[in-house]
Amino acid sequence: MRAPEPVPAPVPPGRLGESIGQQALLDYQVALHRWLEDRRTELDRLDRAAQAARDAQAVTGDVVLAMSMWESVRSRAEELRTLWDSGRADALARERMSRVIWGRLDGAPVPGDPTAATSTVSLAEATTLADALVRQLRTRLAFDPDQADVTARLRAVRASLVRSGDLVRDGEPEAEAVARVRGAWERVTADSTRGADVTGPLGELEVASARVERDAIVAAARRHEAQRDHARATSLAQQLEAREAGLAELVERCRREIATPPRLAVPDVSRLGDVPTEAEALAAYLTRLEAVARAMDTVEDAYTTPLRTRASLRFRLARLTERAAGNGRDASPTVRAALAEASDAVAASPCDVTLAEDLVDLADVVTAPLKHGRSR
Incomplete structure (x- = not known):
């Protein structure tokens, strides 16, 4: 019975900094959840196969990297779920979700750490890299020297090199690595065509192509990030x-x-x-x-601040003048003098804001209505 086709990685919606539509975000999260479940099942199976393999050490690094990449994607999926808040995410929250999807994964790469690539790619790129790793692990761990389909394996390596070549640019170290592995592929293919036993070289070629594809994805992610930063x-x-x-x-x-x-x-x-x-x-x-x-x-x-303070003093002084006219205090020479002095201070150019504030405060006091029953 033929194994079911793996769940494809979801296509991320929107772009960095955009408030993505609710329906697009919902569809993406549903698809991402299905992808995570499918890849977790596949990784568990590959991990068991790796432990049982004769050359377990040769694939341990890639298994660890694939699981680390899966965990990074799962962590970002949890961030999306929190921001989504059961569909209550507003425009600002949906803009933050776009940064979770398209921004670089958290964490700084550590030299020599096989999981360092997880800190230099976005969520959208991490799913692609994880799939590339799973695909290569599936091929390597399913290899049987007595029943291997050499042609199919060579075809898979060629497809990996095509994907890698599409990601790199001339002059980059990754482009040189792709060219070296492509040359090795041509030699192994020629040897296979003339009937030579290519079991060992083909296994090494698959490892090299997986590494090259991983490095090409990381290099492309860094380049895209640099372009975004430059813009x-x-x-x-x-x-x-x-x-x-x-x-x-x-x-x-x-x-x-x-x-x-x-x-x-x-x-x-x-x-x-x-x-x-x-x-x-x-x-x-x-x-x-x-x-x-x-x-x-x-x-x-x-x-x-001082210009705004002066404008507020003008408004306040106008209100005090209206209050004095309303309660009859504008008949007092003292009140009129206080209002006039405050008005002159506020209107002066340049204006002494501190003095104007003090004079308006004084005008506030003298324009207050007199209390009834006050002794004469």
Whole structure:
């Protein structure tokens, strides 16, 4: 009886930073749950087969990596379920879900750790990598020297190399690795065609192709991440440059209208230079851009506060003038003088905000209605 076809990895909806539609998210989570259950069953079977294999040590690393990748996907699926909140996720929560799906998996890679690849791929890429590992493990652990279908196995290696070649770019170390394994495949295929025993070389070739495909997926994930970071840095730099001009006008207005304005400079985005392309330099550039954005927030708040305070004093003074007219206190020379002095202080340019606040507070006191029964 033929084994059932494996559940395919679900196609992720939307894109990074997008508030994905509810129905698309629901369908994706259902499909991801089915994928997780199917791959867990398959991994348990492969793990038992690996333990029983004569060369268990040769496949242990890939089994550990495949299970680690599965666990990373399961953890992200739990994050999605929490954010989904039984369908009550709002637009902000659904935007966060898109980051869970398309963002890089948590954790920093550790040199020499066979599970390091799990920290450099997104959820969408992790399912593809897990499937590639399971596919290679299934082929290797099902190998029987007496009954092996060499042609089918060579065809599977060729398909793996095609997928790897589609992921890498010329000049990358991964592209050179793909070329080396492709050359080995051609030699093993030629030997098989002339009737040679290729049992050993074919097993080594399958291991090499699995490793190359895994590395190609990781390299593509890193490249895509670098492209997203470069686009994000370019967009943020443009936004900050546009914001810089508005802040310069705000600073000029505040210094013109306020007697004691803050003494903060507007950050100059152009001093950061062009957006770099190298990964480490790009990460440092993004960090500096975020620092500039925070500095601009500080500048905007510092220069807006006194202008906003002056505007609120004008509004408050107008209310006090209306109150004095309503309760008859505007007939008092003291009240009229207090209102006039406060009005002059608020209208002065540049305005001493502290003095204006004190005078408006005084006007608040003198315009209050007199208490009845007060002794004359």
